[in-house]
Amino acid sequence: MTLKNLMTGTALSLLAAAPAFADKADDTLRVAFTKELESVDTYYNSAREGILFTRGVWDALLFRDPISGEISGNLATEWTWIDDVTVEFKLREGVTFHNGEVFNADDVVHTVNFVTNPENGVKVMTNVSWMKSAEKVDDNTVRIILNAPFPPAEEYLASVVVMYPDEYYAEVGPTGMNTNPVGTGPYKVDKVEAGKLYELSLNENYHDSPKGKGKIGKIEVKTIPDMNTQVAELFNGGLDFLWNVPADQAEKLAEMDDRFDVVNAQAMRIGYITMDAQGAVDPDGPMTKKAVRQAIYHAIDRQAIVDALVKGSSEIVNAGCAPIQFGCDLTVKSYDYDPEKAKALLAEAGYPDGFEIDFYAYRDRPYAEALMGFLNAVGIKTNFNYLQYAALREKRTKDEVPISFQTWGSYSLPDVSAITGEFFTGGELDDAHDPEIIEWVKEAGSITDRARREELYSKAHAKIAEEAYWVPLWTYNVNYVLSKELDYTPTDDEVIRFADFAWK
Amino acid sequence: MAVYILKRFGLALLVALTVSFISFSLLFMAGDPAVAIAGENATSEDIALVNARYGFDRPMIVQYGDWLGSAVTGDLGRSWYFDMSVTELIADRLTVTMKLGLFAITLALAVAIPLGVAAAANPNSIIDRFALFLSVVGQAIPSFWFGLILIVIFSIKMRLLPASGNETWQHFVLPTVVLGYYATPAIMRLTRAGMMEVLSSDYIRTARAKGLRTRKVMFKHALRNAIIPVVSLAAVQMGFMLGGSIVVETVFALHGAGYLAWESIARNDLPTMQALILIFSTFYILFTFLADVLNAWLDPRLRVG
Numbered sequence: 007m008t009l010k011n012l013m014t015g016t017a018l019s020l021l022a023a024a025p026a027f028a029d030k031a032d033d034t035l036r037v038a039f040t041k042e043l044e045s046v047d048t049y050y051n052s053a054r055e056g057i058l059f060t061r062g063v064w065d066a067l068l069f070r071d072p073i074s075g076e077i078s079g080n081l082a083t084e085w086t087w088i089d090d091v092t093v094e095f096k097l098r099e100g101v102t103f104h105n106g107e108v109f110n111a112d113d114v115v116h117t118v119n120f121v122t123n124p125e126n127g128v129k130v131m132t133n134v135s136w137m138k139s140a141e142k143v144d145d146n147t148v149r150i151i152l153n154a155p156f157p158p159a160e161e162y163l164a165s166v167v168v169m170y171p172d173e174y175y176a177e178v179g180p181t182g183m184n185t186n187p188v189g190t191g192p193y194k195v196d197k198v199e200a201g202k203l204y205e206l207s208l209n210e211n212y213h214d215s216p217k218g219k220g221k222i223g224k225i226e227v228k229t230i231p232d233m234n235t236q237v238a239e240l241f242n243g244g245l246d247f248l249w250n251v252p253a254d255q256a257e258k259l260a261e262m263d264d265r266f267d268v269v270n271a272q273a274m275r276i277g278y279i280t281m282d283a284q285g286a287v288d289p290d291g292p293m294t295k296k297a298v299r300q301a302i303y304h305a306i307d308r309q310a311i312v313d314a315l316v317k318g319s320s321e322i323v324n325a326g327c328a329p330i331q332f333g334c335d336l337t338v339k340s341y342d343y344d345p346e347k348a349k350a351l352l353a354e355a356g357y358p359d360g361f362e363i364d365f366y367a368y369r370d371r372p373y374a375e376a377l378m379g380f381l382n383a384v385g386i387k388t389n390f391n392y393l394q395y396a397a398l399r400e401k402r403t404k405d406e407v408p409i410s411f412q413t414w415g416s417y418s419l420p421d422v423s424a425i426t427g428e429f430f431t432g433g434e435l436d437d438a439h440d441p442e443i444i445e446w447v448k449e450a451g452s453i454t455d456r457a458r459r460e461e462l463y464s465k466a467h468a469k470i471a472e473e474a475y476w477v478p479l480w481t482y483n484v485n486y487v488l489s490k491e492l493d494y495t496p497t498d499d500e501v502i503r504f505a506d507f508a509w510k
Numbered sequence: 511m512a513v514y515i516l517k518r519f520g521l522a523l524l525v526a527l528t529v530s531f532i533s534f535s536l537l538f539m540a541g542d543p544a545v546a547i548a549g550e551n552a553t554s555e556d557i558a559l560v561n562a563r564y565g566f567d568r569p570m571i572v573q574y575g576d577w578l579g580s581a582v583t584g585d586l587g588r589s590w591y592f593d594m595s596v597t598e599l600i601a602d603r604l605t606v607t608m609k610l611g612l613f614a615i616t617l618a619l620a621v622a623i624p625l626g627v628a629a630a631a632n633p634n635s636i637i638d639r640f641a642l643f644l645s646v647v648g649q650a651i652p653s654f655w656f657g658l659i660l661i662v663i664f665s666i667k668m669r670l671l672p673a674s675g676n677e678t679w680q681h682f683v684l685p686t687v688v689l690g691y692y693a694t695p696a697i698m699r700l701t702r703a704g705m706m707e708v709l710s711s712d713y714i715r716t717a718r719a720k721g722l723r724t725r726k727v728m729f730k731h732a733l734r735n736a737i738i739p740v741v742s743l744a745a746v747q748m749g750f751m752l753g754g755s756i757v758v759e760t761v762f763a764l765h766g767a768g769y770l771a772w773e774s775i776a777r778n779d780l781p782t783m784q785a786l787i788l789i790f791s792t793f794y795i796l797f798t799f800l801a802d803v804l805n806a807w808l809d810p811r812l813r814v815g
Contacts, residue, residue: 042773044591052549127563132553184593200592200599202765230674230763232654238661238673396545396778403554434554 030491030509033223036245038230042201047183048168049121049128054500057418061217062206062225062504064168064189067095067114068160069216072497075330075420077160078216081109081169081190090454091138091152093159099146101213103171104194111148115140116172118150126180133166133417157454158332158421165419192220192505203228206504221508240266240487247494248487249502253317256485267488270318272481273500274328275415277373279306279477280429284439286405292361293408299474301351302409303341305384308479310343311376318483325467326425326478330498333422333450333463338471348384360385366410368395374411377479403434413482418499422463427451430466430475438475518802522795526788530581533787534574537780542566546778547590564590577784587781591774596785600767604789606676607766610685610758611751617690618697619744623737626701627728630709641702645695657688657761674763685762689755693747700743704736738805738812745801749794 039055048060069080079085082095101109118140121128128134136156141149152159174188187195190213193206206225230236230245237255239245251259251268260268279302282293292298308322327334352360365381365388367374378388393401401407416424429435431451432444443466450462470476486496493508544560545552552560561567580587586596629641664684665673672681708714709732717727755768767786774782806812 045593047593050593052552124559127559129548129556130552131556131559135555181593200594228675228763229765231760231769232763234658235661235674235761235763238658238666241666242669242673244673394540394546394776396542397540399545400542428553 033509035222035225035247035492035504035507037225037227037247037249038236038239038245039227040229040231040233040236040250042229042231044201045180045184046187046195046198046200046204047180048166049130049134050180050184052130054415058502058504059204059227060166060168061191061501062193062220063187063191063195064170065191065215065217066164066166066168067097068164070161070164070420071216072499072501072503077164080164080215080217088149090155092149093152093163094143094147094149097146097148098213101190102211103174103188103190104209105171105174105188107171107173107188109169109171109190110145111142112145113169113172114148114150115142116175117170118167120170120175121167130166130417133162136162137167155452155454157451157456157459158419158423161419161421166417192217193225196224201229217503217505220505222504225504225507240489243489246489246492247507249484249496251485251487253315253485256318256487259487265490267490267492269486269488269494269496270483271486271496271500272319272321272328272330272498273415273484274331274418274420274498275413275482275500276323276326276328276425277370277411277413277479277482278326279377279409279411279479280437281475281477282405282408282437283473283475284437286437287408291408292355292357292363295355296473297351297355298357299477300341301348301355301384302381302386303474303477304344304351305348305386306377306380306477306479307343311373312480315372315376316480316483318485320480320483322480323478325471326429326476327422327467328416328420328425328481331416331420331422331425332456333426333460335460335464335467338464338468340471341474345380345384352385357385360387362387362389363408364389364391366391366393366398366401366407367412368393368398369413370411377411399435415500418501420499423451426463426466430470438470438473440469440473440475443469518799522792522799525795526791529791530578530784530788531574534577534780534784535570537775537778537783538570538573540775540778543590543778543780546776577781581784581788586785589774589779589782591777591779591782596781599782600770600785600789603765603770604767606764607752607755607759607768610682610689610755610764610766611748613682613686614689614751614755615693615744615748617686618693618747621690622694622697623701623733623740626698627705627733629698629702630705631728633706638702641698645699648691648695651691653688653692653757654761656691657684657758660684660687661761676762676764676766681762681764685758685764688761689751689758693744693751697740697743697747700740701736704739705732708732708736734808738809741801741804741808742798745797748797749790752790752793 041053041055043051043053043055045051046059048056048064065081067080067082068077070077081098081101083098084096085093087093097111103109118137120126121134122137122139124131136152136159138151138153141151143149169190171188175183185198187198192209192212194209195204196207197205204227208220208223212219230239233252233255236245236248240248256268259266281299282291283299285291285294312320312322323329324336324340325334325338329336352358363386365378371392378390381388398410414425426447430438430443430447432439446462446466450459453459484500488494491510493510494506544557544566548556548560577587588595589599592599625641629638632638661673661684664671671683675681714727714732717731755766756772759766759769771783771786774786
């Protein structure tokens with residue numbers, strides 16, 4: 007990919023200044039996805055592109071302010087927790103779906119009961135499986151019942167649990183929702199060509215929502231798999247907004263600052279190294295020894311990789327979570343870059359001449375190679391296995407992966423239960439299986455007392471750091487490129503909100 | 511001739527079946543389809559649910575039999591990734607790829623054959639040297655870079671042609687050039703070599719001695735004989751274009767079957783992959799068959815089954 011980008015750089019530098027088309031003139035925002043979205047129905051896709059679509063076309067009961075973190079009502083105006091597992095909502099009146107259906111309690115009941123039914127095969131079940139059912143109290147009052155106390159309930163109710171029109175959905179189902187989506191959101195869908203193209207237009211009847219009304223009349227989203235072609239279309243005026251632009255291309259575009267604005271923001275995704283501490287792959291293997299894991303941590307100059315490769319607003323993290331996630335305790339023990347200490351620890355553990363190990367990764371090959379370079383320098387010989395995500399995950403569940411470079415985006419949920427809760431509760435991706443940590447994290451995931459949760463997560467992260475079960479690396483960042491006519495400030499969660507775009 | 515065709519057809523069927531079985535087994539072994547379907551953000555529970563829904567825990571041979579049984583009745587199944595029938599998904603994308611392939615091979619032949627003939631007629635001349643230079647360059651330039659350069663020149667700088675999409679015929683111009691130039695060198699060199707061999711043979715000398723005009727000698731007599739290996743090569747190249755248009759389709763965002771095939775492998779979308787492989791292999795067999803028939807027409811000696 008680097009060679010390819012070098013060549014692109016040459017190509018780009020041959021360009022003379024060319025006038026950009028004024029999409030402001032036809033009030034249309036043109037955006038591209040690199041990935042084909044499998045279904046527009048929010049409950050049937052698991053990609054980030056889907057999240058973008060969801061926020062634009064549908065609404066949830068609650069709303070979380072991306073800057074302040076405060077939760078307010080969107081489709082609901084008030085809500086009360088009757089007990090640990092029941093929450094009652096007063097619904098906003100006067101809201102209509104894009105097809106004219108009136109929003110009321112029936113929609114909430116139908117949506118929640120449909121998605122929580124495992125037979126309906128919702129793609130990311132864990133987004134909804136914490137709910138048990140919904141009950142209508144009256145036309146504008148509804149109760150949602152949980153299976154068990156679930157601390158991040160309000161976060162989920164403010165993001166992924168969006169409301170569908172019950173009559174329409176009962177009639178057309180996910181297939182119909184995929185071809186002709188209907189919601190209450192700031193934008194309505196004019197056209198969908200599966201995987202290729204989406205056309206949205208402003209919902210003039212949008213209610214008084216904390217999301218705010220959209221300011222741009224039309225939005226066109228196309229799938230253009232190659233980033234270079236997207237840049238070409240940016241120059242042509244065929245696109246106004248690019249996201250996820252690789253660092254080196256973003257740098258070059260930033261130099262053309264009379265034509266484009268390049269903005270960098272953090273994402274909730276973090277990178278980390280996980281090691282087979284429990285010995286499932288090899289009971290006597292080097293990864294089972296704490297000194298070896300600590301050595302690996304000391305061996306890597308994380309800041310150097312961030313400065314040279316990851317760049318942007320990325321920062322190193324000392325715990326396996328994103329700084330803005332609730333419960334992320336970054337004050338735990340950290341290991342500075344000290345290759346001599348690493349070698350000493352290896353010798354102490356019985357590996358004075360290092361050892362050989364299979365190292366796995368599924369993305370960001372240059373970062374993986376940099377990490378391996380640092381390990382090689384202290385005597386750990388790595389055999390590189392670069393696989394597709396699905397293949398690597400399968401190998402992990404089969405206990406064949408002693409050490410790997412992984413990332414996790416937590417589905418943009420600002421709560422540590424979405425990451426620590428996934429990897430340290432004794433599941434098939436838990437490489438440590440530490441009984442104390444499992445107990446703490448499980449408890450923290452089942453109570454709602456914030457102070458107690460924070461305390462438990464701190465204990466868990468402190469022990470993870472002490473035992474060096476993971477080497478937490480860095481937060482990822484995202485480059486956004488905007489045409490000069492566009493006004494948009496991205497947030498730190500890699501969620502692009504169509505309603506926030508405006509012309510300058 | 512009828513027996514010849516029938517035998518060929520039977521063989522083709524066998525090839526198609528073998529290919530479909532091999533591809534199914536390979537895809538099956540390549541990775542956990544449940545993870546690919548559930549996505550990167552999925553948890554272990556999500557994946558277990560997907561496994562149960564799609565019946566991935568059944569033995570491979572059972573799943574293959576299932577697919578084959580439906581396929582012969584025309585039901586290619588539903589995509590595991592998109593929520594639609596495979597036939598619906600493939601239909602318009604295949605049209606794009608076929609169009610692209612046909613344009614590209616036509617361009618390649620239109621450029622390569624005359625160039626090869628001219629080069630053979632004037633060995634070691636400027637034309638000959640130019641043709642050979644073109645063939646080296648043609649095989650050395652990476653297609654994605656060539657595509658991007660063309661976009662820079664013709665789309666951005668000169669604003670003559672669009673950079674991406676497939677709506678109008680203008681959208682196909684640059685992709686055709688990028689895909690076609692790749693086939694040009696081989697065809698050109700084969701034409702040139704064949705022509706040079708033929709031009710030195712006795713019957714050509716006779717034709718010239720008879721006083722026939724150069725054009726008639728070249729095309730009616732010489733080329734007709736030299737072209738036979740080129741026809742076979744063109745059929746193979748056409749097959750490559752169908753399967754190998756991935757890079758061009760990606761760079762120009764054409765939404766074709768090549769790109770779909772590539773992504774389906776990455777997504778472990780077995781039904782789509784199987785259908786595409788079946789279709790590609792069928793077309794490949796068809797083209798080879800047509801090439802054989804064309805050659806048999808050109809050279810009656812080849813009509814023996």
